[in-house]
Amino acid sequence: MDDRPGDDQQLPPPSLWPVGFAVGIVCLLVGLIVSWWVAAVGAAIAVVFGFLWAREVATGGTPRLAATGEEPVPDAPAVPAHEGEAAMPEPEPGERFPRSRFLEGTTLALGGVIGAIVTLPAAGLAVLPGFTKQKGHEVDLGPVEDFEENKWKVVTFLQDPSQGEVSRRTAFVRNNGLLDGEPSFTIISNRCAHLGCPVQTGGPLFQKQEKTIKTANGDVRITPTLPAAGFICPCHGGAYDQEGNRIAGPPVRGLDRYQFSIVNGKLILGSTYSVAHVDGSGKSAKITSYELAGPGQHVDGIESWMYPIQAPH
Amino acid sequence: MPRNGSGRGAQLQRAAQYPLDWLEERSGLVGGIRYFLFRKVPGDTSWWHTLGSATLTAFLVQLVTGVILAMYYKPDPRNAHESINHITNDLTLGWLVRGMHRWGASVFIILMFMHMGRVFLFGAYKYPRELNWIVGVLLLATGLFEGLTGYLLPFDQTAYWATVVAININGTAPFVGPFLAQLLRGGAEIGPDTLSRFYSLHMLLVPGALIALIGLHLYLVVRLGVSSPPWSRQAAGRDSDVEPPPSRAGLVTPGPRAAGVRRRPSE
Numbered sequence: 001m002d003d004r005p006g007d008d009q010q011l012p013p014p015s016l017w018p019v020g021f022a023v024g025i026v027c028l029l030v031g032l033i034v035s036w037w038v039a040a041v042g043a044a045i046a047v048v049f050g051f052l053w054a055r056e057v058a059t060g061g062t063p064r065l066a067a068t069g070e071e072p073v074p075d076a077p078a079v080p081a082h083e084g085e086a087a088m089p090e091p092e093p094g095e096r097f098p099r100s101r102f103l104e105g106t107t108l109a110l111g112g113v114i115g116a117i118v119t120l121p122a123a124g125l126a127v128l129p130g131f132t133k134q135k136g137h138e139v140d141l142g143p144v145e146d147f148e149e150n151k152w153k154v155v156t157f158l159q160d161p162s163q164g165e166v167s168r169r170t171a172f173v174r175n176n177g178l179l180d181g182e183p184s185f186t187i188i189s190n191r192c193a194h195l196g197c198p199v200q201t202g203g204p205l206f207q208k209q210e211k212t213i214k215t216a217n218g219d220v221r222i223t224p225t226l227p228a229a230g231f232i233c234p235c236h237g238g239a240y241d242q243e244g245n246r247i248a249g250p251p252v253r254g255l256d257r258y259q260f261s262i263v264n265g266k267l268i269l270g271s272t273y274s275v276a277h278v279d280g281s282g283k284s285a286k287i288t289s290y291e292l293a294g295p296g297q298h299v300d301g302i303e304s305w306m307y308p309i310q311a312p313h
Numbered sequence: 314m315p316r317n318g319s320g321r322g323a324q325l326q327r328a329a330q331y332p333l334d335w336l337e338e339r340s341g342l343v344g345g346i347r348y349f350l351f352r353k354v355p356g357d358t359s360w361w362h363t364l365g366s367a368t369l370t371a372f373l374v375q376l377v378t379g380v381i382l383a384m385y386y387k388p389d390p391r392n393a394h395e396s397i398n399h400i401t402n403d404l405t406l407g408w409l410v411r412g413m414h415r416w417g418a419s420v421f422i423i424l425m426f427m428h429m430g431r432v433f434l435f436g437a438y439k440y441p442r443e444l445n446w447i448v449g450v451l452l453l454a455t456g457l458f459e460g461l462t463g464y465l466l467p468f469d470q471t472a473y474w475a476t477v478v479a480i481n482i483n484g485t486a487p488f489v490g491p492f493l494a495q496l497l498r499g500g501a502e503i504g505p506d507t508l509s510r511f512y513s514l515h516m517l518l519v520p521g522a523l524i525a526l527i528g529l530h531l532y533l534v535v536r537l538g539v540s541s542p543p544w545s546r547q548a549a550g551r552d553s554d555v556e557p558p559p560s561r562a563g564l565v566t567p568g569p570r571a572a573g574v575r576r577r578p579s580e
Contacts (some may be wrong), residue, residue: 122541130498130506131492159502162505164390165390166505168510195477196477196481197474235478294484295481295484296482296485297484297485306490307488308488308490309488310491311491311492311494312500
């Protein structure tokens with residue numbers, strides 16, 4: 001340190017007055033809760049000691065050493081770091097791993113370990129829950145009788161009732177009648193295969209005939225519709241035919257479909273799967289299906305090579 | 314304090330100077346602030362050079378209004394939109410602060426682009442300021458991500474479907490797309506976790522990154538100095554021919570940098 005002004009001025013002598021001042025303030029604060037005369041005593045102590053303290057500071061104090069008549073011993077000038085003897089013995093020439101480097105290395109390693117112990121669980125919590133335990137939700141759409149043969153219905157339901165309305169999804173359902181004695185349904189997801197907007201029916205929606213039934217999946221709303229022009233997306237103009245085949249606009253494939261089963265006379269939706277295209281229609285349709293892919297992702301052709309691995313759904 | 318003077322004025326000045334000296338001796342803050350505020354800039358800087366400060370001001374507006382909005386906003390699907398309505402319609406001055414935050418977001422983005430355009434057209438990104446351009450581009454990307462995460466928070470139809478589309482655009486990225494989309498959503502579907510996730514990103518993580526990057530950006534600006542405009546007649550890196558006027562006193566006393574005016578050696 002060079003001789004900056006003030007380096008030798010800021011050495012107040014030891015003093016008891018601040019201690020007394022502090023005691024007075026504490027007494028005052030306690031007195032505010034306990035009793036007014038305790039506060040008064042505290043205030044008096046604080047005023048007296050504060051005055052003494054201020055006077056001592058103002059007059060420059062009385063250095064103890066001067067009072068005893070001894071000359072203050074000046075501190076020995078500090079030896080600059082690069083002069084004099086080294087604090088620690090110089091490492092032997094040729095010593096490959098001196099102590100300071102060992103300490104440096106262990107400090108860094110320990111810091112790294114502590115950092116990892118703190119960071120990894122936090123980063124894991126930020127990322128992993130979105131990729132693990134993605135459970136499929138079976139959806140109960142109520143009695144099969146609500147779906148007349150060869151009529152389209154717009155059905156909305158809560159996919160995960162514990163999440164509430166935010167999990168409301170929409171499917172277009174058509175009962176195709178029996179195929180080899182088994183019921184056949186066409187159940188199309190309304191998630192556009194372009195960027196996931198809600199696809200609308202291209203035709204009248206008979207809202208006055210809307211029917212609401214209660215199932216485990218909240219209020220299931222069933223509305224008849226006549227999608228004469230197929231399905232149309234309001235966002236960017238994607239258009240699909242009644243089987244969900246893309247006929248115009250930006251979508252890269254057909255609309256996704258739901259697997260279904262019929263349990264105790266109720267229509268149960270299973271998981272969704274992606275569809276490249278559908279040949280034929282109704283119960284005789286041939287569906288080229290793939291594992292569920294996100295909107296905008298090709299499932300067939302050379303572009304599908306860009307999405308080799310899907311995240312767990 | 315080595316100051317010769319008597320009378321009331323000198324006494325007052327000493328009284329004003331004392332706390333500053335006290336602070337300076339213990340922290341060096343006064344000198345640092347003086348260095349920051351009264352550093353030299355080229356004589357031919359213009360209003361175009363204020364776009365960066367304007368962007369910083371817009372960011373500070375977002376910071377202050379956002380912190381206050383967070384007192385009233387509820388990041389869960391059942392209450393989010395209700396709480397936005399509450400802020401806008403019921404709370405005193407809520408409409409104003411929310412409006413400042415909403416419109417200020419656009420102002421912030423626009424100013425970032427204008428500032429970027431100024432730096433590009435003035436060639437101010439060139440040596441030795443390339444690194445600051447890179448930091449600026451990171452700031453732009455981080456700022457746009459603030460816009461994306463903030464857009465979901467009102468949780469109305471526009472917010473929801475715009476975010477669906479934005480996440481699915483990320484999902485179309487080759488190879489990493491499906492994982493990127495799922496990372497943003499925090500799951501396979503947009504749900505309560507997505508909303509609180511975006512809220513946390515919007516008000517904690519991303520602003521933290523922005524503040525750190527802005528600090529680095531400003532450090533580089535101060536360290537490298539402000540660049541002259543391309544039409545400047547002063548040769549870069551040389552002292553001015555014209556003797557500058559006497560420097561203004563800064564923070565009570567003239568700073569050490571203002572004491573000596575450098576001249577060309579020939580004089």
